[in-house]
Amino acid sequence: MSIGTIARRTFLIGSAATAGGVAFGVWRYRTPYDNPLEDQLAEGEVTLTPYIKIDTDGVTVITPRIELGQGTMTTLAALVAEEMDLDLAQVRADHGPPSAAYYNGVVSAEGMPVAATDTGFMARTARGAGDVVGKFMGLHITGGSTSIPDAFDKMRQAGAAARLVMIRAAAEREGVIAGSLWTELGHVVGPNDLTIAYEDLAADAALLDIPRDVELKSRSNWRYLGQSQPRLDMVPKITGTAPFGIDIRLPDMLYATVRSNPAQGAGALNYDATDAQEMKGVVKIVPLKTGAGVLADTTWTAFRAADLIEFDWAPSPYPETSEDMAAALADSFTDEARDSRFRDDGDVENGSAEATEIEAEYKVPFLAHAPLEPMNATAWLRDGKLDIWAGTQVPTYVVDVAKDLTGLPDDAITLHTTLAGGSFGRRLEFDFIAQTIELALEADGRPVKMTWTREEDFAHDYPRPMGMARMKGRIAADGQIESLDGAFAYPSVVASQVSRLGLTVPGPDVAIVAGGWDQPFSIPNYRMTGHRAPEVAPVSSWRSVGASGNGFFHDCFLDELIHAAGLDPMEERIRLCWHDPSRKVLEAVAEMSNWGSPLPEGSGRGVGFCLSFGVPCAEVVEVTQTERGLKLDRAFAAADVGTALDPRNLDAQLSGGMIFGLGHAMNCQLTYTAGGAPDQINFPDYPAMRFDQCPKVETRILENGDTIKGIGEPGVPPAAPALANAIFAATGQRLREMPFDKFVDFA
Amino acid sequence: MKIVVNGIDHEVDVDPEMPLLWVLRDVLGITGPKFGCGIAYCGACTVHIYAQPVRSCSLQVQDVDGPVTTIEGLGSPDGLHPVQEAWQEHQVAQCGYCQAGQIMTAAAFLAEVPDPTDEDVDAAMGNNLCRCGTYPRIRDAVKTAAQKMKEA
Numbered sequence: 001m002s003i004g005t006i007a008r009r010t011f012l013i014g015s016a017a018t019a020g021g022v023a024f025g026v027w028r029y030r031t032p033y034d035n036p037l038e039d040q041l042a043e044g045e046v047t048l049t050p051y052i053k054i055d056t057d058g059v060t061v062i063t064p065r066i067e068l069g070q071g072t073m074t075t076l077a078a079l080v081a082e083e084m085d086l087d088l089a090q091v092r093a094d095h096g097p098p099s100a101a102y103y104n105g106v107v108s109a110e111g112m113p114v115a116a117t118d119t120g121f122m123a124r125t126a127r128g129a130g131d132v133v134g135k136f137m138g139l140h141i142t143g144g145s146t147s148i149p150d151a152f153d154k155m156r157q158a159g160a161a162a163r164l165v166m167i168r169a170a171a172e173r174e175g176v177i178a179g180s181l182w183t184e185l186g187h188v189v190g191p192n193d194l195t196i197a198y199e200d201l202a203a204d205a206a207l208l209d210i211p212r213d214v215e216l217k218s219r220s221n222w223r224y225l226g227q228s229q230p231r232l233d234m235v236p237k238i239t240g241t242a243p244f245g246i247d248i249r250l251p252d253m254l255y256a257t258v259r260s261n262p263a264q265g266a267g268a269l270n271y272d273a274t275d276a277q278e279m280k281g282v283v284k285i286v287p288l289k290t291g292a293g294v295l296a297d298t299t300w301t302a303f304r305a306a307d308l309i310e311f312d313w314a315p316s317p318y319p320e321t322s323e324d325m326a327a328a329l330a331d332s333f334t335d336e337a338r339d340s341r342f343r344d345d346g347d348v349e350n351g352s353a354e355a356t357e358i359e360a361e362y363k364v365p366f367l368a369h370a371p372l373e374p375m376n377a378t379a380w381l382r383d384g385k386l387d388i389w390a391g392t393q394v395p396t397y398v399v400d401v402a403k404d405l406t407g408l409p410d411d412a413i414t415l416h417t418t419l420a421g422g423s424f425g426r427r428l429e430f431d432f433i434a435q436t437i438e439l440a441l442e443a444d445g446r447p448v449k450m451t452w453t454r455e456e457d458f459a460h461d462y463p464r465p466m467g468m469a470r471m472k473g474r475i476a477a478d479g480q481i482e483s484l485d486g487a488f489a490y491p492s493v494v495a496s497q498v499s500r501l502g503l504t505v506p507g508p509d510v511a512i513v514a515g516g517w518d519q520p521f522s523i524p525n526y527r528m529t530g531h532r533a534p535e536v537a538p539v540s541s542w543r544s545v546g547a548s549g550n551g552f553f554h555d556c557f558l559d560e561l562i563h564a565a566g567l568d569p570m571e572e573r574i575r576l577c578w579h580d581p582s583r584k585v586l587e588a589v590a591e592m593s594n595w596g597s598p599l600p601e602g603s604g605r606g607v608g609f610c611l612s613f614g615v616p617c618a619e620v621v622e623v624t625q626t627e628r629g630l631k632l633d634r635a636f637a638a639a640d641v642g643t644a645l646d647p648r649n650l651d652a653q654l655s656g657g658m659i660f661g662l663g664h665a666m667n668c669q670l671t672y673t674a675g676g677a678p679d680q681i682n683f684p685d686y687p688a689m690r691f692d693q694c695p696k697v698e699t700r701i702l703e704n705g706d707t708i709k710g711i712g713e714p715g716v717p718p719a720a721p722a723l724a725n726a727i728f729a730a731t732g733q734r735l736r737e738m739p740f741d742k743f744v745d746f747a
Numbered sequence: 748m749k750i751v752v753n754g755i756d757h758e759v760d761v762d763p764e765m766p767l768l769w770v771l772r773d774v775l776g777i778t779g780p781k782f783g784c785g786i787a788y789c790g791a792c793t794v795h796i797y798a799q800p801v802r803s804c805s806l807q808v809q810d811v812d813g814p815v816t817t818i819e820g821l822g823s824p825d826g827l828h829p830v831q832e833a834w835q836e837h838q839v840a841q842c843g844y845c846q847a848g849q850i851m852t853a854a855a856f857l858a859e860v861p862d863p864t865d866e867d868v869d870a871a872m873g874n875n876l877c878r879c880g881t882y883p884r885i886r887d888a889v890k891t892a893a894q895k896m897k898e899a
Contacts, residue, residue, distance in 0.1 A: 069842025069879050230838065237843030238834040238850060239827070240779020240818035244843075248780035255773055280762070298761075299782070300769035372783050372844040372878045373790060421781070422878050442813025454784045648838055652884070656841055673826030683876060684785050692869040694882040 029311070032140070036099035037062070039411075046206035048165060049158040050101040051080055053094075054202035059086055059186065062096035065104075065147035066393055067233060068423040069369075070712045071649040072147045074231045078224040079151055083159030083217060084166075085183040086198075087225050093232050095417035098395035100138025105131035105154075105681055106146040107139060111494070113342045113510050115518040116614035117579045119706070127517070142393040143428060143541065144708030145613040148645065152708050153216075160214040162205070170196050171205035217641075230646035233419065239654050243315050245391040245418040248378040250447040254283060257302040257451055259309060260290035262459040263316035263676035268292065270312040276305040285309070286442045293439045293603065299451050306453075316676025318537050322466070325536040325672065326363070329468045332489040339492070339532035340508035342517045346525035348485040350471070355474040355482055358564055360557060362469040363737040364549040365669035366678070368461040368686060369542055373421025374454055377431035379440035381406065386413045387439065387447075391420030393427045401430055405437045424660070425541040428497070429462050432612035455681045463544030463670050463678075464534075465491045469516075469553035473561045474525075481561050481576070483525035486516055488550055489533045496539045515547025515612045515717050516554040520579030528554075537555050537672075544612055544716040545661060551610035551717025552665070552738065559606070559725045561732065569725060570595045570607050581640040581704040582609070582616035588638035593620040600624070603633070604730025608722030614707070615714035616640050619658055619722040620641040621695070629745030630727060632662065632695035639714055642705035650711050655697045657715025663689025665720035666746055669739050694744060750811060752777060753820030763809035767801075768792045770808045771817060779818035779847045779888035783876070789876035793848035794818075800855040816845035818848050821854060829899055830854045833892035849875050857896055863889070 037047040045055045053060040063076035073093045081088040096102065109130030110129035114123045133139075163183055170188035171178040173196075181190040189195045198205075200651075220225065236242035252654055261267055271292055273285040281301035286293040292309055296302040319325045331337075351357070386406055392398050395415050402413045420427060436450040467490040476482040492509040508530065517528035544549060562572045570590050577583040586609060589595070598606060602625040609618045617639040623630050637658045667687050669679040680686045701711075724735045727744060735743055750757050752775060759774055771777040771794070780803050783791030787802035794803045795816040803815075822828030827835060830853050840846045849872065856871040857863070863871070868889050877885070 027801070069840075072843070079815065095878065116765060123870075222866075228838075230835070231840070233843065234835055234838055234840055235824050235827075237840040238831045238846055239822060239824050240847045241824060242843055243778075244781075246782065249776055249778070298765070298769050298773040300765050300773070301786075370878065372789065372876065374782065420842065424878070454786075604841040652838070652841060652881070655883060656880035659882065660878075663880070682786055683788050684786075687876075688878065689882070690873060691875060691882050691885070692873040694880075697883045 012605045033099070033101035036097050036101050038367045038596050040097060046202045048162040048205060049210055050099070051155055051158040052084070052162050054199060056199050058090055058092065058199060060092040060094050063093045063094045064102035064658050065142040065151070066095060066391060066417055066420060066425065066427070068142070068420045069654055071231055071646065072227055073233055075205055076147060076155055077232060079155035080159035082222060082224050083156045084163045085185060085647070087185040088229060090186065090220055091232070097712050098140055098399050099383060100140060100396065101138045103135050103138045104132040104146055104150050106150040107141055107144045108133045109308070110613065111510055113340065113508065116611060117518070117520050123363055123437070138187070138396065140396040140506070143425070145615070145712045145714065146285060148232050148710045149245025149708050156216050157711045158212055158691055160216055161210045164211055164214060165205040165208045166198055168202050168208055169201045173201070173204060180327040183184045225322045225645050244373055244380070244421050246373055246376045246421070246451060248389045248418070248449055250380060251379065252678060253447040253449055254295045254443055255297065255299040255302050255451070256293055256295050256439050257299065257306050257453060257456070258288060258291060258293040259306040259311070259456065260288070260460060261311070261313045264312060264318055266314040266316045266676070268311050269314050269609035272310040276308040279305045279308065284442060286439055288435060288438055293435065293450070295439060295443060297629045318676050320676055322671045322674055324684055325466055326468070328536050329466060329489045329533045332531045333470055334531070337528060337533070339512050340530040341527065342513060343526060343528040343680055345527065348483045348525045348527045351474045351482060352476050354477040356564065357472065357474050359472050360560060360736055362471060362553045362556065364467045365553060365671070365738055366466050366537065367423040367464040367542055367664055367668055368670055368680070369426035369456055370458065370461065370686060371420070371422025372424055374452045374457045375426070376451040377436035378447060378449040378451065379436045381440040381443070382445040384408065384412055386437070386440070387416065388414070388433065389416045389418055391418050391423070391427055392430055392433060393423065394430060395558065398433055401434050402437055405434060406441065417601050424543040426461065428541055428720070431460065454683070458681050458686070459677055462538055462540035464548060465493060465539040466536070467549040471553060471557040473547060473557065475561060475565045479565050481523055481565060484523045484525045484558065484561065486554060486557065487529045487531060487554060488513055488516055490530040490546070490549070491533045491535045491537070491539055493539055493541055493545060496535050497541070499535070500538070511546035514545060514550060515610050516550035519554055519611055519615070520582045521558070521576040522578045523576065543657070544713040547610055547612035547717040551608070551612065552720040555608050555610060555718065556724050556736065559728070572610055573607065579616065580701065582611055582703055584704050585616045585618040585638040586704060587639055589618045589636045592636040592638065592698055592700060593634070595620065602730060604726045604728070606722050606725025606727070606729055608718035608720070608725060610717035612714050612717050614705070614709045615632045615711065617714045617718050619718040621662070621726040623723070623726045625730060626747050628747040630730070631747040632693060632723070633700070635662065635695040636698050637715055638700040638702060639711060640702040640705045641709045641711055642703060644701045644703055645706040647701060650701045651699045653711040654715040657711070657713065658697065658719045659689050659694060661716040662723055665723055665738050666693070666740050748808065750808065751814040753816060754814070759808070761808060764807045766804050767808050767811055767815065768803040769827050771803060777817050777819060778783045780818040780845060781844055783845070788876070790848040790852060791846070793847050793851040793875070795851060797854055798855055798858055800852050818851060821851065827838070828854060829895035830857065830892040836891060837849060837884045837888040839884040841881055841890050843874060845877045849877065849885055853892060857889070857893050861893060861897055863893060
């Protein structure tokens with residue numbers, strides 16, 4: 001493992017490495033990375049910046065954040081197309097190679113204990129340091145709703161610089177001054193009907209120096225940005241022609257699957273593959289660290305053969321049952337296990353005389369990411385070269401893993417990042433890719449496509465951790481909320497993720513309290529404490545991470561306090577909120593839902609709010625009691641992203657995030673009853689939102705925030721509290737534990 | 748064994764118990780129908796036999812009793828089916844993995860029920876899973892597609 005690898009791995013998402021990163025990273029921060037496209041150009045291709053490749057057919061924009069469904073490929077391409085004056089509909093987009101040049105300068109700031117609403121000097125310095133760290137470490141990573149904020153300036157600057165060199169190349173060729181030329185839809189144009197396609201100028205342009213300081217268009221001159229664009233991947237996805245990872249086909253390819261110990265974190269002691277080996281179409285059974293793999297003539301043969309292998313599994317090192325895991329969390333509300341206390345305003349311990357005290361315990365379960373495309377990858381090792389096709393959010397890590405497994409040097413390894421059928425955080429892990437490389441090592445030079453069964457996928461999901469909160473509050477004699485004291489206990493997602501790289505991260509894990517400690521409400525005595533529970537299962541980042549549970553804990557308990565004070569849930573949240581953009585999203589959903597208007601008997605309306613990933617988001621859900629159970633009638637969401645680049649895509653992500661949050665809150669959990677394997681093995685056990693349960697949805701995007709933000713995750717956290725608060729309004733039943741279908745029926 | 752897919756005759760030498768999905772994907776290289784759950788629950792593998800929607804992951808190839816149409820045979824990027832046109836108009840897909848199955852289900856449904864109510868749509872589409880939460884746009888697109896198919 002190289003020093004660079006270790007440095008990058010040591011950092012990952014944690015906060016404590018930040019200070020060191022600033023000091024030793026400055027020299028490198030000033031120096032641009034080499035353009036990784038330079039080494040890969042085919043005959044007739046040229047490159048201008050790491051984001052732009054041109055051949056005789058036109059321009060390819062490198063969109064180095066993986067398209068998982070969030071629409072990032074189109075919006076990133078639009079950033080370049082806007083400034084370069086390309087015809088966006090003609091642009092080809094490509095994920096590009098793994099490279100530190102595509103470092104994510106925003107993702108590391110998410111791990112810092114700096115509230116998004118904090119605009120002070122220290123907060124700004126810390127966020128700036130995030131970019132330095134990201135660049136120094138070369139973190140090529142998709143996640144944390146950061147793709148747009150990270151790329152917003154970088155990719156526009158790349159487009160503007162490329163446009164300038166096109167103009168200079170045309171000016172030189174035509175012998176005119178550059179100032180007399182301008183650009184239109186992929187052409188340099190000038191007086192006397194001069195028009196030259198970029199393709200025809202590219203070779204000359206590539207010889208010119210790319211300017212570092214370029215002026216960007218003002219918003220009033222935007223052609224694509226700020227307007228809804230047809231997604232570049234839409235027609236392929238609705239015609240069955242979009243190549244997902246699972247669709248890769250190569251000559252003489254073997255089809256494979258693996259079977260790992262369904263108990264988490266343990267391997268196979270022994271196995272008997274006699275019957276599997278004899279099955280027609282089976283080529284080879286390959287031992288793996290965690291079980292075995294089957295190489296076969298089709299995926300179906302591989303699946304059936306894997307079923308025939310008789311394993312003697314090793315016992316899981318983790319607690320066997322959900323009850324044991326919950327007990328470990330409950331035991332973590334101690335001073336020894338305290339992980340952070342980023343908020344400690346006033347005095348929550350000593351209340352005023354005659355205050356009413358309220359206490360409640362809240363719980364969330366383990367949740368699987370379960371993207372609809374099961375984990376799969378393709379690897380082809382031949383002639384001292386390795387090609388990998390996979391849907392991954394961490395391409396440079398995958399190359400490191402491939403180097404470790406094969407002993408090949410960097411330049412012998414090519415990773416093709418494919419389209420992915422969802423992720424929700426699952427593709428930050430790369431276990432399935434490592435398994436595929438292990439199989440390719442045994443495939444005698446033939447390509448191997450490895451596909452997990454759905455059951456394998458559920459068993460090895462690296463779920464969102466179980467969490468627990470103990471909430472206390474007081475209502476003063478004058479009817480005001482006097483204090484709010486929250487304590488949250490989870491296993492650390494960051495610690496679990498980096499442990500799989502053989503590392504530890506010092507300092508607190510912000511995810512344990514994210515979405516709880518950093519909420520913009522004025523409560524005089526206000527404390528939020530994180531407790532680190534033991535790693536009761538291997539866990540990872542699930543869409544909106546810590547805020548997926550803490551948004552529920554914080555907002556529902558706030559709702560309890562507001563009801564106890566006899567106040568209106570919407571009006572009081574608005575009154576307590578000191579942060580202007582946050583207050584406005586609350587006001588927006590109030591208006592959209594006609595908050596306060598009468599509802600029929602048996603119906604109720606609830607509001608939920610959470611500020612996560614820098615985005616304030618408020619949601620309102622309306623439910624009605626029916627003979628078949630509770631029906632979700634309508635749902636409203638408003639979020640503030642600072643600058644809205646593609647309104648229709650923002651609507652898709654915000655409504656999708658809300659539906660994701662609602663469906664899991666209603667219907668989903670992973671439980672463990674024996675042996676460390678989840679009880680839920682396929683979608684009937686884990687239905688999430690069903691089509692006929694889905695409410696009518698309306699969204700609104702606001703732009704009052706001062707910086708541009710991403711929307712992939714912030715729609716999730718307010719959904720569960722909005723629904724729980726609506727159920728309380730409709731039925732008087734207060735739900736403090738997910739999934740809600742343990743306690744109520746849904747129609 | 749003979750099988751007709753998207754109007755083309757294929758002779759396939761496979762185990763007759765192999766599910767149609769894997770014959771399409773791994774033997775014939777027709778990858779529009781997707782593997783999602785393997786137990787006929789999620790709908791990502793939906794294809795038509797005659798005009799009926801079927802879950803190809805759970806239908807043995809020996810039981811295929813008519814011509815198969817996959818998403819590739821419904822329309823193409825240069826010649827979209829009205830349902831696909833509606834999906835494009837409403838920009839339905841996010842990750843897109845379920846959408847071939849959603850579209851095949853919707854196309855078969857609208858051929859039977861040209862003027863559906865909201866309840867009809869929910870009932871017909873209710874067994875197709877989407878993890879990204881595109882259901883509201885699917886509802887709108889099915890309505891638009893119904894209109895387009897009536898006008899066509």
